[in-house]
Amino acid sequence: MNLWYTENHSPNVRFSLEVEEHLYTGKSDFQKIDILQTSEFGRVLTLDGLVMCTEKDEFIYHEMITHVAMATNPTIKKVLVIGAGDGGTIRELSAYPTIEQIDMVEIDKMVVDVCREYLPQTASKLDDPRVNLYFEDGLKFVRKIENDYDLIIVDSTDPFGPGEGLFTKEFYGNCYKALKEDGILVNQHESPFYAEDALGMRKAHQKIVGFFPVCKVYQFHMPTYPSGHWLFGFASKKFDPIQDLDATAWNDLDLKTRYYNTDIHVGSFALPNYVKEQLKDVE
Amino acid sequence: MNLWYTENHSPNVRFSLEVEEHLYTGKSDFQKIDILQTSEFGRVLTLDGLVMCTEKDEFIYHEMITHVAMATNPTIKKVLVIGAGDGGTIRELSAYPTIEQIDMVEIDKMVVDVCREYLPQTASKLDDPRVNLYFEDGLKFVRKIENDYDLIIVDSTDPFGPGEGLFTKEFYGNCYKALKEDGILVNQHESPFYAEDALGMRKAHQKIVGFFPVCKVYQFHMPTYPSGHWLFGFASKKFDPIQDLDATAWNDLDLKTRYYNTDIHVGSFALPNYVKEQLKDVE
The missing domain is CATH 2.30.140.10 (Spermidine synthase, tetramerisation domain)
Structure with missing residues (x-):
């Protein structure tokens, strides 16, 4: 067969x-x-x-969603992760001894249960003692938080179905409120290439730009995602991901990564003209 | 249907x-x-x-195979293009008024004839008066040349079938000989992701490293190629593509590009760790 x-x-x-x-x-x-x-x-x-x-390409996604923010502000202690049911983002975060608390809010407990059983490669660190699991709607969870997190990572599905609320203006505004005064927001930002993904990219950017003084987008090669050209957003109240990158501090940590390094950190923010134009159109 | x-x-x-x-x-x-x-x-x-x-994504490939070398050495006057039957590389080169001569060697005249008829978007500049078309085997063509070109672009198919000879040690050695003392070689360098492409990448790198003192690899997002993660090689006798990039001179040309810009020029040389390791293994 x-x-x-x-x-x-x-x-x-x-x-x-x-x-x-x-x-x-x-x-x-x-x-x-x-x-x-x-x-x-x-x-x-x-x-x-x-x-x-x-299993073959998740390292690219999970390294890039985590290390860019961590290398920009190595003093991050308290992190909120929304979505991320497979556990890969938590695995990458758990490598940092400086992180004291990781709250993970995943709407669907069954995703976590299935990944614990079938994808130990990503789910292996969900039992780290610093991790608190909340099986709730991320949109509702952030509403009640104020000035509390150094970093919020929105590791969501696409902007339809269960992930839809994580692409709304209300949600991004609540993320802004939930972050400390030097907080960073990293979000799954869709793709510039096919029309439907590019629409998601533009809509997300338009909403985030309305809240955060620093609002950039970075790219990576993700073979199993449509077109292989995928994006994360980096928004913050203070830190610039290029100017404030502390490459020496990050390299001194001696973390083993297969995709991320501090050169690709900088390089990933250099976007093609057709992507820059689409983002500029909605700023 | x-x-x-x-x-x-x-x-x-x-x-x-x-x-x-x-x-x-x-x-x-x-x-x-x-x-x-x-x-x-x-x-x-x-x-x-x-x-x-x-028609939708060729701009990425053709801009990236051309402008990286041209922005590194804006005084390039004489160019040899091998393969490139669709004409897209010639179209990009023809935008530079400083280029005086472009010799294009394509083994298969029928590819050029078909592209002239069906792909005017790429083939449109093949009639530029600076272009000389040779329907010959590129491998044989470069054998007889010495110290003649400022830039050689190897816009080949994969390392099997008609393109096989363009991935041999003999060919790269003859390219070295055919280049002037400050010459640059840019070549289609396969992909790091799937096993067969990655083998092609490593083999090409291993051979080129044997001839050129400067030997780097840069990446771009190519949605219709396997994994979407594709590479070109940049080898030269003198110029470093980062240190010698003349961004001001290139930007002053005011060329209209949809993918390439001088930031992505630099960013594209920042490779993922797993790619760097594969290349280092064969150096």
Whole structure:
């Protein structure tokens, strides 16, 4: 038997992975959850039929969502992570001895349970004693917080389905309020290439620019995401990710990374003209 | 009817494009040539069933293969282009008034003829009076040249089939010889991600390092190529692409680019750790 998983990267473009075994399928209150054993990417988590995370390329996403902020402000102690059910972002954060507390708010407990069982590569550090797990709606969670976090990471799904609230003006405003006066917000920022993703990118940027004095976007190569060209947002009340990068301090930590380094930190903020133009249009 | 073009990006990964019309199919002495009208990427040129160039994303490839060298040495006057049958590299080069002569050596005349007819977007500048077209084997062409060119661009297919000779030690050695004492070689350098492409990347790097004192690799986002993470090599006898970048001179030219700018020029040389390690292994 020849089994293939296929995802539409745009209405007219498909991406397919050969599947060795369909390891898990389930339906939570929020979404359909599947784990596939693939030939090329190892185990793959899909939510509502879209690839979220694969064993082969998740390091790129999780290193880039974490280390850019941590290398910009090495004194970060208290972190809020929203989404991130696979645990990969927590794994990267847990490498920093300086971090004292990580609150993770994931709306769907079943995603975490499934990843603990099938994706130990990403979920391995969810039991770090500094981690507090809250199975709640991130949108509601941040409403009640004020001046509390050094860093908020929004590791969300796409701006439809359960992740929709994490792309609203209200949410970004509450993130601003929940951050300390030198706080940093990093968010999953979609992609500039295919039309639907680019619309998500522009809408997110337009909303975040309304709150944060520093508001930049950085890119990385993510082979399983549509077009392979993906973005994170870096917004902050004070820190500039290039000028305030403390490369020496970060390199002295001697963390083992496979994608991130302090050169790519700087390089990732250099965006193609067509991306800069789209962002400028909504500023 | 629902027509799809499918390409194997690895033995276990497929990439498919919805096709509106199969505009052209033919077989030259060297390869199978097809032009597809696709819904997402406009017209697409495939050679032996692999995407070479699409109307939607070719600007990324052609800008990045051209402007990095031109911005490093703005006095480049005489250029040799090997391969590049679609004409996109010539189009970018033709924007520089300082260039006096462009020799293009393409083994397969039928590729050029088909692109002139179906891809005017890339082939439009092949009639520039500074361009000399040679329908010959690039490998043989460079053998007879000595100390003649300021820049050689190897815009080749993959290291199998007609493009195989353009990945040999003999070829790179002859390129070195054909370049002036401050000459630059830019070459299509495959990708670090899937195993077969990464092998091509390492082999090419290993051979080029043997000839050129400056030997770097830079990356770009190419949505229709396997993994979307693609590389060019920058090798030279003298110029360093970062230290010698003349950003002011390039920006004063006021060329209209959609991907390239002098920030991404620098940023593109910042490679992920896993790529740097692969390259270092063969140096």
